[in-house]
Amino acid sequence: MLGLAAAAASALALSWFDVLPGGYTLRGWVEPHAVREAREWREYREDRLAHFLEQDDVAKGAVAFLGSSTIERMPLEAFAAPCVGLGIGMEPIAQLRDRLTVGLPSDLAGIVLYLASIDFRRDRSSPARTRAIATEIFDRLQAERPGVPVVVIGILPEVGMADDLIQLLADTNAALADLCQSRGATFLRTDRGPLRAANRSLAGKFTDDGLHLNQAGYQVLVRWLIEDGGATGAILGG
Numbered sequence: 001m002l003g004l005a006a007a008a009a010s011a012l013a014l015s016w017f018d019v020l021p022g023g024y025t026l027r028g029w030v031e032p033h034a035v036r037e038a039r040e041w042r043e044y045r046e047d048r049l050a051h052f053l054e055q056d057d058v059a060k061g062a063v064a065f066l067g068s069s070t071i072e073r074m075p076l077e078a079f080a081a082p083c084v085g086l087g088i089g090m091e092p093i094a095q096l097r098d099r100l101t102v103g104l105p106s107d108l109a110g111i112v113l114y115l116a117s118i119d120f121r122r123d124r125s126s127p128a129r130t131r132a133i134a135t136e137i138f139d140r141l142q143a144e145r146p147g148v149p150v151v152v153i154g155i156l157p158e159v160g161m162a163d164d165l166i167q168l169l170a171d172t173n174a175a176l177a178d179l180c181q182s183r184g185a186t187f188l189r190t191d192r193g194p195l196r197a198a199n200r201s202l203a204g205k206f207t208d209d210g211l212h213l214n215q216a217g218y219q220v221l222v223r224w225l226i227e228d229g230g231a232t233g234a235i236l237g238g
Contacts, residue, residue, distance in 0.1 A: 041218070052099070055084065066086045066111065067091075069087065073213070080238025093134065097133055110151070111233035121211075150232065151230055152179075152185060153225070154176065159211070160201055161203055173190075186233070
């Protein structure tokens with residue numbers, strides 16, 4: 001009996017750590033996957049925020065990048081100007097608003113924002129809600145970083161988008177573009193070629209997972225930021 005119990009315990013342990021099949025199901029019995037994933041993301045976000053506060057080597061006149069995973073993965077070394085990355089993957093726009101100035105250097109030359117990608121993709125958030133929260137972000141930046149130029153990167157398409165999602169993307173980006181115009185900020189269109197394919201989805205050669213940009217995709221985005229990013233883009237280009 002002891003041998004059987006030991007063998008069973010060993011099999012459970014191997015499954016738990018995915019050496020044997022069944023680990024995902026087993027972990028779900030202990031803690032529901034949705035609960036675990038939410039907890040892990042909160043812990044991840046807290047670690048990122050702590051990292052932002054610990055950064056003490058940011059050069060004066062840096063450009064700050066804020067947003068979700070597209071920003072977290074941004075190859076900041078591709079720009080001529082000093083940059084600070086303040087991206088948190090999977091972060092909705094309301095939580096970006098709430099932590100907006102955490103780690104934001106006092107001496108800033110420009111700001112790059114990538115707003116509401118998670119809200120658009122996961123929650124199908126309305127353009128009106130996105131604009132309302134983005135307006136609050138602009139209000140805070142105007143109050144706390146007056147005069148610093150801002151560029152908003154339009155939400156990127158993804159591979160295989162259905163017609164209703166294509167329309168929601170267009171409407172959401174139009175709302176953000178209109179807000180930028182009213183606030184004197186630059187809106188960088190991204191739902192265009194070469195990143196956007198003829199079917200208005202993300203072109204496959206610029207992504208490895210259907211959603212995030214790969215190296216070739218970022219080369220296009222970096223070039224667009226420098227060439228079409230307004231005053232902030234001019235700084236990034238050196």
